[in-house]
Amino acid sequence: MVLHRGPIIKVLSAVTVVVGTAMLLPMLVSLYYGERSEAVAFLLCSGPMIAMGYFVGKRTVVPERSIIRARDGFFIVGTAWLVMSLLGALPFVLSGSIPRLIDAYFETASGFTTTGASILTDIESLPRGMLFWRSFTHWLGGMGILVLTVALLPMLGIGGQKIMRAETTGPTMDKISFTINDTAKILYKIYAGMSLLQISLLMLGGLTLYDASVHTFGTVGTGGFSNYAASVGAYDSFYVDMVIGFFMIAAGVNFTLYHTLLSGKVRQFFQDFELKYYLMIVGCSTFFITAVLLWKDFYGNPIESFRYAFFQVASIITTTGFATADFDLWPASCKMILLFLMIVGACASSTGGGIKVIRTALVFKLIKRGAYRRLHPNAVIPMRAGDRNMGPEVMSGVAGFVLLYIFTTMISILLISLENVDLITAISSVVACISNIGPGFEMVGPTLNYSFYSGASKMLLSLLMIAGRLELFTIILLFTPVFWNRNK
Amino acid sequence: MVLHRGPIIKVLSAVTVVVGTAMLLPMLVSLYYGERSEAVAFLLCSGPMIAMGYFVGKRTVVPERSIIRARDGFFIVGTAWLVMSLLGALPFVLSGSIPRLIDAYFETASGFTTTGASILTDIESLPRGMLFWRSFTHWLGGMGILVLTVALLPMLGIGGQKIMRAETTGPTMDKISFTINDTAKILYKIYAGMSLLQISLLMLGGLTLYDASVHTFGTVGTGGFSNYAASVGAYDSFYVDMVIGFFMIAAGVNFTLYHTLLSGKVRQFFQDFELKYYLMIVGCSTFFITAVLLWKDFYGNPIESFRYAFFQVASIITTTGFATADFDLWPASCKMILLFLMIVGACASSTGGGIKVIRTALVFKLIKRGAYRRLHPNAVIPMRAGDRNMGPEVMSGVAGFVLLYIFTTMISILLISLENVDLITAISSVVACISNIGPGFEMVGPTLNYSFYSGASKMLLSLLMIAGRLELFTIILLFTPVFWNRNK
Secondary structure: OOOOHHHHHHHHHHHHHHHHHHOHHHHHHHHHOOOHHHHHHHHHHHHHHHHHHHHHHHHOOOOOOOOOOHHHHHHHHHHHHHHHHHHHHHHHHHHOOOOOHHHHHHHHHHHHOOOOOOOOOOHHHOOHHHHHHHHHHHHHHHHHHHHHHHHHHHHOOOOHHHHHHHHOOOOOOOOOOOOHHHHHHHHHHHHHHHHHHHHHHHHHOOOOHHHHHHHHHHHHOOOOOOOOOOHHHHOOOHHHHHHHHHHHHHHOOOHHHHHHHHOOOHHHHHOOHHHHHHHHHHHHHHHHHHHHHHHOOOOOOHHHHHHHHHHHHHHHHOOOOOOOOOHHHOOHHHHHHHHHHHHHOOOOOOOOOOOOHHHHHHHHHHHHHHHHHHHOOOOOOOEEEOOEEEOHHHHHHHHHHHHHHHHHHHHHHHHHOOOOOOHHHHHHHHHHHHOOOOOOOHHHOOOOOOOOOOHHHHHHHHHHHHHHHOOOHHHHHHOOHHHHOOOO | OOOOHHHHHHHHHHHHHHHHHHOHHHHHHHHHOOOHHHHHHHHHHHHHHHHHHHHHHHHOOOOOOOOOOHHHHHHHHHHHHHHHHHHHHHHHHHHOOOOOHHHHHHHHHHHHOOOOOOOOOOHHHOOHHHHHHHHHHHHHHHHHHHHHHHHHHHHOOOOHHHHHHHHOOOOOOOOOOOOHHHHHHHHHHHHHHHHHHHHHHHHHOOOOHHHHHHHHHHHHOOOOOOOOOOHHHHOOOHHHHHHHHHHHHHHOOOHHHHHHHHOOOHHHHHOOHHHHHHHHHHHHHHHHHHHHHHHOOOOOOHHHHHHHHHHHHHHHHOOOOOOOOOHHHOOHHHHHHHHHHHHHOOOOOOOOOOOOHHHHHHHHHHHHHHHHHHHOOOOOOOEEEOOEEEOHHHHHHHHHHHHHHHHHHHHHHHHHOOOOOOHHHHHHHHHHHHOOOOOOOHHHOOOOOOOOOOHHHHHHHHHHHHHHHOOOHHHHHHOOHHHHOOOO
């Protein structure tokens, strides 16, 4: 098939400029902490990227009326994330902080996809500028998934609608009546405002600006990189746990809902179908795990049990991956709950990953309808989500997505299990990457990391992170014959 | 809601008579081997059951034109299997072979559902009559799932169609143009003929009539109970492995296809959509496992590697559960393949369990269509299985079934993991029971058993076996409010 080269080069150039520009911030951090060679590494990457991106982009002419087909859209979004991860990895390699390219690629893909899976065996030995960049990719990735393509691509003269289909998280884009650019600006502001608020609150809790920033990037992007090996557990502060816990939950909410809230429609906000399910799942899981932790006497009193249970539930369902406890040591039933939450994930149009709450809820309804139909074979049962009707096309799309998720997960587990790992490690590695969480169980538990995997497995897991981030179809389509077939 | 009591009592009486009569065979076996007290136990159960079933059944009048609604059908089939398992458990308790009722219930439910999961810690210490009965339940269960309700219920004056919906395994009953009773007779003959052929071939391999019968019951019913702790591995014979392997594969084929074959339509047999997928999965899995076993040098040479790989693949995909090797020691990738095969299961309308090959194949097609639609949003793509078109109703039924299977499995794993077991034990216990396989991994691996579980877990696993056997909806519906709602 013939891809339209113009728009693709235009977008990749823009991505290169954005990543290059973004590197100037960690460069300043490096300079501030007197890490000269790191600052030079950032500059050596940033300069050429900005220059090259700018000139190549400027020279590429996109005809006014060029038509972007679905497959061009998928190709653009897919390659943009693949290229972005490669560009972002360069400073790590150049500075020697992460010498092997595949490791740096894994770490950066994990950053931009807001996964938070790491190959670092000794996080605290890295220069502060590098750790800042590592976390900053979360913030950029979270923003990117929310609005990058919605705002940037239309400015380049490319119709954003087709591409949105590839990138928007969730089964249906809420019908917001204003234009894409306005949406983008509002989302930017909410995202930035939320970040500033969290940084302030964390600094009130005694964190330095640097620490507060790093953990805020990891929170609002639902990423999970920390600058401590013990993650958020390093502070051992009830206040910090609650602040980060709250903001993780907030980052897992559909961001278009915040616009509703800011417009003063408080009741409409709380009546949202998906939000109700989301809060219910968080509530029930926290209650269940608190009860089991108390019963098995893990943390002595109810307050402490609640504290660790709530933080971990919030961290896992939003697919952030911060840890305050080694949850791999928890009872099997608690780990099972966490594994479910990994798969369910956050709300649609949030920065979180996974199957998404709305899809899970619709799957429940599909099952329920199936049972009802067995008893009443001729009944016509409309599928509803809140007060919206879900047509059969939406439902078959949801079922197809969930089954593709399960299928991709299974095939990947099979490939990963060719390494000498136990089944739980293989299963949780794949789920933690495809759902953009980060830590899993056993050999990839919260106190461990992904460094032991072979290069091939790291590449597969990186692709899974990007595929999961882009709602599977985008990346997986690139590997299908039908995509490359000229005649179809 | 109001259930029609007449037909329910009529069917349960008939089931009681059948189970009571069936116990006369193991009684004869007990007598032959001089196990007097066991023979008495069988007689003490058999006599009253036949008498009671006969008289209660005779006294119950079912009006000529009584209408059986879907929910009556589900209730009848569900309770029939629950009651059957209870009745079948009595001789074990009465003779003291399995003193605790919940254990005996688990073992018998495992038998009738052709699961093959056992709570026996020392199989070989049981009297021969008891082991014969234990395996004979497999044979009866396999036959039952094929034709019991298709043949028996219409004779009782109850329309079989509605009930068939609950019991038929697979998404669509192949349109066979003759009546239900004729179908039943043909299936009976094929099933019996297959059993006789296998017994003969095993006796040619040096097995006694007793051993050959026990293993044939386990094979054609795809059950998996053996009278040896080492299962089929006890013979350590290439010939026996191949015979049992072949018949397991054969028992996993859609039995209505054998009618096609016996009618001389050989080409039509081999062109069957599901059969092709089934054989392809068996072939690929065997090849993969053989290769990995060779690579990791488990059995030295290719022939031996193939022998163990083929037997285990055949045993697991047909959900039989016989073992010739401790596959729990195999590399993780091989175990992962086996776990997939557990979930996929055998063909529709066979004696095997699981999701079924045809549903798996249709799910693949659903995913593929989903991907295609992303590229061609307006394309109309008909779903085909072989040369038959699958309407959207069938497809949504298949998707609903698979999602219900996954959902039930997850909830059950959660409940089971409340016990002090590792995740792999919990996962494989549930999958091995709901898919009617028997052995799983770790603490329920092929050399171990389910005895350590609490009574509650054993009850749950027994229900899962029955639910899995009756295609989930039948049993699960009994636990839903909508089933018991008078007004709906």
